[in-house]
Amino acid sequence: MVEEWKRAAAEEAAKLVKGHVLVGLGSGTTVAQVVRALAKSRPKAVFIPSSFSTQRLANELGLKLSSLDAHEKLDIMIDGADEVDPNFNLIKGGGGAQTREKIVASAAQKVVIVVDRTKLVRHLGERMPVPVEVLPFAREYTMKHLAKLGGEPKLRVTPAGTPFVTDNGNYIVDVKFARMAKPAQLEAAINRVPGVVENGIFVNAADLVLVGYERGCAKLRLKKDFLKFVQSVKA
């Protein structure tokens, strides 16, 4: 069911790509659906992927790829998220790609986030810890400092029990925070910890949120759209 919701939102996102535009692509299963939808609609756009997995899929499906070094300004970024709050703050990094995603998003004039409705939350941190990319060097030291911010840090491991390694060759520490009252302050505080590369809090980061749900896809642009939508699906 959730897969159908993701697909409904992904197909709507693909419709936004028209003509010779430059498009940043995030990562994850929802973005993979966007890539598949784009492969069907075949726009003349050029795509800048933010992870090896998205790059591989987009390449296999014949999308034209480039890099941020070749294109400093993008027209649009399409990405997924793990949590979206009413102020369009996000938690990202379930796939460990938040560092590159944040860089690519920073180059885009417009950011479109594509999710299924289970990702909408009242407060960040309700369902997810904050993924933090850290240098493997002195990771214990970095984790101790992350704990001082009030969170519970846990090194992400693969099913084989080895540390999960990002596309940048680093580790991910998932930090659980009880309640995130001030995401912007926490984002900055985490990034000040020595050894941290980037974290998965994205503040006020979406111009448009496309939400797949039972009845198709909702387009949320404002906080009031978000609150109304959440009320309507609860009823």
Ligand code: 5RP
């Ligand atoms: C990867 C991300 C993804 O966008 C996020 O984890 C959502 O993934 P999915 O669409 O598979 O639920 O931030 O770093």
